[in-house]
Amino acid sequence: MARMIPPEVDPETKSEAERKVFFRLQAELSSEWIVLHSLNIKDHPRQPWGEIDFVVIGPSGVYCLEVKGGRVKREDGVWHYIDRNNHVARELRGPFEQVQAATQALTTYIKGKRPDLKHVPVMSGVVVPDSILQGDGPDIVRQIVYDMECLDEPFDVYLKRVFEYWIPVLEKKLGFEYRRVTPAEQEEIVRLLRADFDVRVALRPAIREVNRQLVRLTEEQVRVLDGLRANKRVVVTGSAGTGKTFLALEEAKRWSRLGARVFFTCFNRNLARYLRHALDGYSVDIENFHSFIVRTVHQAGKHTELPRATEDEMLKLFYPEACAITLLESKSFQPYDVLIVDEAQDLLLDSYVDVFDAVLQDGLEGGQWRVFLDLNQDLYQGTAVGPWSRIINNATRFELGINCRNTRNIALTVSAVSGIDPARTIHLPGPEVKVHFVRDAQDERRQVSKTVNRLLSERIAPDEIVILGHKRLLNSSLAGGLTGVPYQLLELESAHEGPAIRYSTVRSFKGLEADVVIMTGVDDLDNKDRILELYVGLSRARAYLEMYVYESARGGYERRYREFGERLARIGMDAIADLVGT
Numbered sequence: 001m002a003r004m005i006p007p008e009v010d011p012e013t014k015s016e017a018e019r020k021v022f023f024r025l026q027a028e029l030s031s032e033w034i035v036l037h038s039l040n041i042k043d044h045p046r047q048p049w050g051e052i053d054f055v056v057i058g059p060s061g062v063y064c065l066e067v068k069g070g071r072v073k074r075e076d077g078v079w080h081y082i083d084r085n086n087h088v089a090r091e092l093r094g095p096f097e098q099v100q101a102a103t104q105a106l107t108t109y110i111k112g113k114r115p116d117l118k119h120v121p122v123m124s125g126v127v128v129p130d131s132i133l134q135g136d137g138p139d140i141v142r143q144i145v146y147d148m149e150c151l152d153e154p155f156d157v158y159l160k161r162v163f164e165y166w167i168p169v170l171e172k173k174l175g176f177e178y179r180r181v182t183p184a185e186q187e188e189i190v191r192l193l194r195a196d197f198d199v200r201v202a203l204r205p206a207i208r209e210v211n212r213q214l215v216r217l218t219e220e221q222v223r224v225l226d227g228l229r230a231n232k233r234v235v236v237t238g239s240a241g242t243g244k245t246f247l248a249l250e251e252a253k254r255w256s257r258l259g260a261r262v263f264f265t266c267f268n269r270n271l272a273r274y275l276r277h278a279l280d281g282y283s284v285d286i287e288n289f290h291s292f293i294v295r296t297v298h299q300a301g302k303h304t305e306l307p308r309a310t311e312d313e314m315l316k317l318f319y320p321e322a323c324a325i326t327l328l329e330s331k332s333f334q335p336y337d338v339l340i341v342d343e344a345q346d347l348l349l350d351s352y353v354d355v356f357d358a359v360l361q362d363g364l365e366g367g368q369w370r371v372f373l374d375l376n377q378d379l380y381q382g383t384a385v386g387p388w389s390r391i392i393n394n395a396t397r398f399e400l401g402i403n404c405r406n407t408r409n410i411a412l413t414v415s416a417v418s419g420i421d422p423a424r425t426i427h428l429p430g431p432e433v434k435v436h437f438v439r440d441a442q443d444e445r446r447q448v449s450k451t452v453n454r455l456l457s458e459r460i461a462p463d464e465i466v467i468l469g470h471k472r473l474l475n476s477s478l479a480g481g482l483t484g485v486p487y488q489l490l491e492l493e494s495a496h497e498g499p500a501i502r503y504s505t506v507r508s509f510k511g512l513e514a515d516v517v518i519m520t521g522v523d524d525l526d527n528k529d530r531i532l533e534l535y536v537g538l539s540r541a542r543a544y545l546e547m548y549v550y551e552s553a554r555g556g557y558e559r560r561y562r563e564f565g566e567r568l569a570r571i572g573m574d575a576i577a578d579l580v581g582t
Helices: 016-028 095-113 155-174 183-194 203-214 219-230 244-257 269-278 289-299 311-329 350-359 385-392 408-418 441-457 528-538 551-580
Strands: 003-005 034-041 050-058 061-067 071-075 078-082 088-091 122-128 145-147 233-238 262-266 284-288 338-341 368-373 396-400 434-438 465-469 489-491 501-505 514-522 541-550
Touching: 003 016, 016 034, 016 050, 016 061, 016 122, 016 155, 016 408, 016 551, 034 095, 034 183, 050 095, 050 183, 061 095, 061 155, 095 122, 095 183, 122 155, 203 514, 203 541, 219 233, 219 244, 219 396, 233 244, 244 262, 244 269, 244 284, 244 338, 244 368, 262 269, 262 289, 269 284, 269 289, 284 289, 289 311, 289 350, 311 350, 338 350, 350 385, 408 528, 408 541, 408 551, 434 441, 434 551, 441 465, 441 514, 441 541, 514 528, 528 541, 541 551
Parallel strands: 003 034, 061 122, 122 145, 233 368, 233 396, 262 284, 262 338, 338 368, 434 541, 465 501, 465 514, 489 501, 514 541
Antiparallel strands: 034 050, 050 061, 071 078, 078 088
């Protein structure tokens, strides 16, 4: 994803075409690119003050893009720009002349300030995303046009086409000698063009502001809470960050206050630990599902009757069967008044549903229960037609569609990498998502250590940082710990007291969240299971996210962003507005 400056479209921007191009540039260009939106030029050759819609800075040079929305035509030497309401704006100077004048001004400015950047080509392009630019003439350069016929063409391909047109022209007419632009030179160009008014926002206050704005009930959540009060059996579905666990906690508190016996279960033992902490003071029995069935069977002495089998077979078949029988046959067990199941997508096996039926007063058919799940997060492939039908056919269903955990930048990154369309987000851009490419495990350890020290220097507390990976810590690139960091790196489950940086596998952190997430070990962006884990892992970040991608996976990463840009182009501006937020 390209780095956008500013990171979001100015709300005052009236041009829908500019909004559309903004999102395509952001999604379709890799992290090697930096995009400045709406750059003003004080030394314009034709007018007191000029503007370039987009300045795109990358390894191949600087591109000045003039964007014209609506229908574009030239008649009697006058250019006509016709918007969706048929309002016509007329100009004597066409987009090619406009952008070339601005490009010349920008070239003069950059090379006047830094003569050592004279090898950097400054090139122009014209973008008309809502029409097909027809016609010909000495002032129309088809090679640098991006119009509706190019919508299936990724933006990096278009920029390559612009580059291939301009470099021979510059070499022939100006004696230009081209060489690639280094990352340091790109940053210097950004500093030259935006240094006067790009003020860095301290990260800790930014994270606090994100948390302040995210912690509020959406109208949608209020509606679901009302539905939970009015219905006996309820299924609540929603993608990552839509507030399912929050609503489950509120339901547990409500029923506890009413004096009901409540059993709250989930898949992840770390989530169960968090739930116990969140419900401290409430009379609610909380246990992750597998711990519950194993404990129940052992306490009844039934474990000695179980056959020898693999751990997977024991947990999926023999323990749940024995648990259900134990509960039904027990004279001392008192069924619960209310059953609440979070992460239910990982608990929809026939044998598990039999346990739910046995644990609840009047069973699943007549009892009081609430089930919360995200069908996108089926990491353990637990969903099946039979169990799901037993649940959904006997319940009122509500769907959560607004992501109130992640900032917009994080939600867009999750969608781009995973290929899963995001829920709408609250209108909160948040800090930029940073993506780093690493050569190997040693390089990753070095760079992650550097990132953690930078976060600590910005007054982020150690317990606000969680490092996620696909492997256990001992098998990861960070097995030897972080270098030069003043805190230990420990597994999430470690009983160590005191400040530390925590590490967890994605699967162990499922259902939880953190202000700051560093996602490591991204070495495969083609494997379906890995992509699903990334969807879960990246969406754990509330306010700030950094990701480490191995060079071996760079091609897959860039392909996924190209596909994301194509999806944005297909779904149109109304759907893009949904992604921006409510």
